[in-house]
Amino acid sequence: MKRGRRWYAVSAGITVVALAIVLWVLLLLAKDGLAGWHWSRLTRFPRELRSGGGIAPELVNTVSMVMLAECFSAPVGMAVAVWLTDYAPPAAWVGWLKRVLIGFQSIPAIVVGLIVYQTLVDGLGWPLSVGSGTIALAVLNLPAVAVLGATVLSEVPGRLREGSLALGATRIQTVWRLMLPAALPALIDQLGYSWARLAGETAALIFTAGINVGPRWGWFQPGETLAVHFWYVRTEGAMPDWRMVAAATGLVLVTITAGAVLGAKLWAARILAKRGVGVSERG
Amino acid sequence: MAAITMERVSVWYGRVKALNDVSLEVEPGSVLALIGPSGCGKSTLLRVLNRLVERTPAARVAGRVLIDGHDILAPDVDLALLRRRVGMIFQRPVSFPFSIFDNVAYGPRLHGMKNPHQLRRVVEGSLKQAALWDEVRGKLRRPAHGLSGGQQQRLALARALAVNPEAILMDEPTSSLDPGSAARIEELVVHLKGQYTVLIVTHNLQQAARVSDFTGFLDRGQLIELGETSQIFTAPRDRRTEAYLTGQFE
Ligand SMILES: Nc1ncnc2c1ncn2[C@@H]1O[C@H](COP(=O)(O)OP(=O)(O)O)[C@@H](O)[C@H]1O
Ligand SMILES: [Mg+2]
Numbered sequence: 001m002k003r004g005r006r007w008y009a010v011s012a013g014i015t016v017v018a019l020a021i022v023l024w025v026l027l028l029l030a031k032d033g034l035a036g037w038h039w040s041r042l043t044r045f046p047r048e049l050r051s052g053g054g055i056a057p058e059l060v061n062t063v064s065m066v067m068l069a070e071c072f073s074a075p076v077g078m079a080v081a082v083w084l085t086d087y088a089p090p091a092a093w094v095g096w097l098k099r100v101l102i103g104f105q106s107i108p109a110i111v112v113g114l115i116v117y118q119t120l121v122d123g124l125g126w127p128l129s130v131g132s133g134t135i136a137l138a139v140l141n142l143p144a145v146a147v148l149g150a151t152v153l154s155e156v157p158g159r160l161r162e163g164s165l166a167l168g169a170t171r172i173q174t175v176w177r178l179m180l181p182a183a184l185p186a187l188i189d190q191l192g193y194s195w196a197r198l199a200g201e202t203a204a205l206i207f208t209a210g211i212n213v214g215p216r217w218g219w220f221q222p223g224e225t226l227a228v229h230f231w232y233v234r235t236e237g238a239m240p241d242w243r244m245v246a247a248a249t250g251l252v253l254v255t256i257t258a259g260a261v262l263g264a265k266l267w268a269a270r271i272l273a274k275r276g277v278g279v280s281e282r283g
Numbered sequence: 284m285a286a287i288t289m290e291r292v293s294v295w296y297g298r299v300k301a302l303n304d305v306s307l308e309v310e311p312g313s314v315l316a317l318i319g320p321s322g323c324g325k326s327t328l329l330r331v332l333n334r335l336v337e338r339t340p341a342a343r344v345a346g347r348v349l350i351d352g353h354d355i356l357a358p359d360v361d362l363a364l365l366r367r368r369v370g371m372i373f374q375r376p377v378s379f380p381f382s383i384f385d386n387v388a389y390g391p392r393l394h395g396m397k398n399p400h401q402l403r404r405v406v407e408g409s410l411k412q413a414a415l416w417d418e419v420r421g422k423l424r425r426p427a428h429g430l431s432g433g434q435q436q437r438l439a440l441a442r443a444l445a446v447n448p449e450a451i452l453m454d455e456p457t458s459s460l461d462p463g464s465a466a467r468i469e470e471l472v473v474h475l476k477g478q479y480t481v482l483i484v485t486h487n488l489q490q491a492a493r494v495s496d497f498t499g500f501l502d503r504g505q506l507i508e509l510g511e512t513s514q515i516f517t518a519p520r521d522r523r524t525e526a527y528l529t530g531q532f533e
Contacts, residue, residue, distance in 0.1 A: 163377035163439070166333060167390040167446060168367035177393065182380050275380045275426045 036244025077145025133209025192264025433464025
């Protein structure tokens with residue numbers, strides 16, 4: 001009891017310290033970012049040597065690349081997740097595949113970036129571009145979707161599945177009509193986090209999407225994202241207002257990632273409320 | 284209404300023998316109550332009849348089970364069709380996280396019914412049969428999880444009835460409910476008699492006596508005795524049945 005309480009205090013303390021650090025960083029960003037803030041930063045192109053540059057292409061690249069990467073990786077990852085949870089392949093296989101997936105997840109993003117670089121850029125001659133970066137993000141995301149999807153699906157109570165089978169549903173019908181809809185709120189919640197994680201990715205993108213932007217958006221146009229731009233401006237920025245540009249980029253990035261996480265949570269909560277989960281007796 | 288025949292059915296879970304050489308016949312449209320101490324194989328017996336038992340990886344079934352003369356253990360049996368004909372209600376009510384309407388419409392939709400008017404008719408009819416209609420009419424779009432436990436069990440029954448089964452398996456359908464809700468389920472069972480063949484597992488001996496035409500007593504995987512309910516309760520032939528009914532079971 002006492003021991004439990006001490007650990008509770010320690011972990012609470014660590015949480016408070018971590019939150020304080022995050023808050024401190026956010027305040028620093030806000031201070032610099034808001035000081036040099038102008039809404040035109042959202043609509044202008046970046047400037048290398050003069051002040052007053054914007055981040056419009058980076059914003060468009062980030063949103064489009066993350067969205068496309070989710071579109072590629074989520075269905076495939078979920079298919080793997082469904083296969084793992086509902087098709088009860090030989091247990092040995094499942095254990096093996098789960099280990100492989102978890103192993104993949106622990107590969108540093110920069111290595112994933114290198115592999116994609118080797119195949120697409122070096123191998124197929126793709127430019128450093130939106131396309132190469134999107135594929136890198138999708139590859140990075142795939143094992144995470146499969147593992148989290150399998151976890152979420154396995155949390156749908158087995159008795160629901162049995163109830164569906166007992167009505168004469170086939171396995172695939174049970175997946176489509178019961179399991180996926182039942183898991184939907186949790187999946188949407190996870191999608192928010194996954195979106196945030198991809199939007200914040202840098203290591204895998206620096207040598208796949210590149211650190212430049214093109215004059216217009218395109219699959220083979222240079223694909224610098226907000227996170228990469230932030231890193232680039234902080235380390236190499238030669239514009240006089242680099243400190244403010246970096247902070248503004250960081251602020252926008254934090255805003256859209258937090259927006260994605262919160263938006264997903266609200267959406268999931270709405271679905272749950274409609275389903276009456278947590279509603280007690282009512283007519 | 285289906286006639287059900289089991290011939291020398293045994294079930295193993297790995298090394299554990301859960302059913303031992305059970306043979307029985309259920310008349311179409313009658314209610315058979317299964318009683319016996321917990322772990323004696325009652326649920327296993329029900330789950331053989333819709334072959335849910337096979338979901339346990341180590342399970343093995345031997346013997347013959349005939350429903351209306353068809354051997355349902357044959358390897359080429361269409362499980363979806365079998366389970367449509369043999370519905371099941373579980374101990375804890377199973378409600379899908381959808382609206383009341385979508386819960387009842389789940390089965391008919393599975394089997395291809397799309398027409399909204401037709402679906403509505405089936406949903407209304409099934410809810411009436413399950414004596415839930417008066418409580419939920421006008422609220423069909425509300426979440427099923429907002430219903431009370433007893434209402435959810437009747438919803439599960441409505442959902443099972445919506446696919447037009449011939450037999451219904453009930454595994455302790457009232458043991459998680461309050462006495463009032465349990466009584467309503469009992470009434471329903473009596474009402475279903477004659478239209479459906481019903482097998483009901485229960486720990487409540489009075490309930491078995493009230494609702495069933497026939498009663499079977501199981502012990503350690505064996506069907507000790509099966510007969511007309513009045514005979515089983517007043518003049519059991521086997522010593523073990525008598526001991527169980529009088530509460531003198533070990
Ligand atoms: N999935 C399972 N795996 C292994 N053994 C099981 C399983 N289900 C039931 N059993 C065993 O089979 C026997 C009969 O169980 P069951 O049919 O659930 O009995 P009842 O419903 O009468 O309580 C018990 O000994 C139980 O431990
Ligand atoms: Mg049981």
